[in-house]
Amino acid sequence: xxxxxxxxxxxxxYRGGGPMITWMLHRIGGLAMxxxxxxxxxxxxxxxxxxxxxxxxxxxxxxxxxxxxxxxxFVIFHALNGLRIxxxxxxxxxxEYQRELIWLQWIVFIPIYGLAVFFILAQIVSGE
Amino acid sequence: xxxxxxxxxxNPEADKRPHYQTFCVDAEPTDRVLDLLEKxxxxxxxxxxxxxxxxxxICGSDAxxxxxxxxxxxxxxxxxxxxxxxxxxPLLGLPLIKDLIVDMDPFFEHYESVMPYLVNDEPPPLKxxxxxxxxxxxxxDTTKCILCAAxxxxxxSFWSNGRYVGPAAIVNAHRFIFDSRDRAAAERLRILxxxxxxxxxxxxxxxxxxxxxxxxxTKAIGEVKKAIAxxxxx
Numbered sequence: 001x002x003x004x005x006x007x008x009x010x011x012x013x014y015r016g017g018g019p020m021i022t023w024m025l026h027r028i029g030g031l032a033m034x035x036x037x038x039x040x041x042x043x044x045x046x047x048x049x050x051x052x053x054x055x056x057x058x059x060x061x062x063x064x065x066x067x068x069x070x071x072x073x074f075v076i077f078h079a080l081n082g083l084r085i086x087x088x089x090x091x092x093x094x095x096e097y098q099r100e101l102i103w104l105q106w107i108v109f110i111p112i113y114g115l116a117v118f119f120i121l122a123q124i125v126s127g128e
Numbered sequence: 129x130x131x132x133x134x135x136x137x138x139n140p141e142a143d144k145r146p147h148y149q150t151f152c153v154d155a156e157p158t159d160r161v162l163d164l165l166e167k168x169x170x171x172x173x174x175x176x177x178x179x180x181x182x183x184x185x186i187c188g189s190d191a192x193x194x195x196x197x198x199x200x201x202x203x204x205x206x207x208x209x210x211x212x213x214x215x216x217x218p219l220l221g222l223p224l225i226k227d228l229i230v231d232m233d234p235f236f237e238h239y240e241s242v243m244p245y246l247v248n249d250e251p252p253p254l255k256x257x258x259x260x261x262x263x264x265x266x267x268x269d270t271t272k273c274i275l276c277a278a279x280x281x282x283x284x285s286f287w288s289n290g291r292y293v294g295p296a297a298i299v300n301a302h303r304f305i306f307d308s309r310d311r312a313a314a315e316r317l318r319i320l321x322x323x324x325x326x327x328x329x330x331x332x333x334x335x336x337x338x339x340x341x342x343x344x345x346t347k348a349i350g351e352v353k354k355a356i357a358x359x360x361x362x
Binding site: 010013020088090 | 196197332351
């Protein structure tokens with residue numbers, strides 16, 4: 001009898017290269033946004049309804065630069081990657097240049113994320 | 129030169145889980161991975177199971193994961209795999225039967241579901257159904273498919289849901305959808321627009337990179353998506 005052999009780890013180990021990495025980052029970005037929005041809603045609920053200290057703690061976590069820096073990375077990447085996919089789906093002829101489009105995506109991503117990191121660092125330095 | 133070949137083994141009659149076994153094989157840099165597997169089966173362990181038929185990249189029998197990526201064993205040279213151990217594993221996403229052999233039935237069921245044959249009930253002309261070179265060129269790329277399943281089993285969407293028709297089925301649907309002699313494009317587009325059709329493709333590109341025939345698979349899927357969205361085959 002056939003035995004189904006498949007595991008999450010085997011899939012992650014597949015060497016899809018750059019395009020597969022962008023897809024994985026896109027998925028992680030989606031999860032990161034769900035976690036952020038979930039925390040935000042939950043923290044607001046706790047603070048507003050119960051004046052809970054847990055809500056304040058959650059606020060402090062997602063407002064910290066250590067949480068915001070990776071969050072901005074994934075959110076900005078998710079948005080730009082989504083735009084790339086929309087472009088490719090709308091104009092299938094561009095699919096021949098998908099590698100160039102991934103490079104273009106990184107070229108756009110780096111200054112935008114750099115700006116976000118700059119503001120996060122400025123916030124830390126100013127002590128706000 | 130001596131090459132180490134690490135193979136994921138599985139004997140359904142003896143093993144609960146697959147395990148790796150490493151073999152040392154004398155090989156030339158110009159040997160193919162299929163040659164190494166033949167040497168192992170012929171001289172070291174006759175119980176090793178793998179598919180092969182033409183051994184020249186046409187039949188598509190020997191698709192497997194070689195160093196983490198789907199390739200044909202008969203088209204992959206030792207010298208192109210670097211100096212380290214060569215890791216050979218079965219295709220992902222299909223039920224494992226034994227060693228490097230997977231059950232291809234689900235793959236061919238998806239293939240059959242898209243009507244991969246010419247449909248035209250109009251009375252045939254005296255000689256043949258003529259087609260211009262431009263009309264033929266429209267689907268030339270997708271005629272090259274050898275049904276090796278390297279694309280479908282490289283697709284994370286297929287790994288996560290085996291009901292997705294997969295890249296190979298869409299490629300073979302594309303071959304007839306854009307054929308000027310065919311009359312069933314609308315029916316195929318209807319089949320591919322369901323929840324397990326083309327929209328399961330997330331433009332990951334693993335299929336295009338894995339294809340041993342270098343078919344622009346993601347582009348073909350994109351063209352089918354656009355045909356469904358616009359209702360036009362232009």
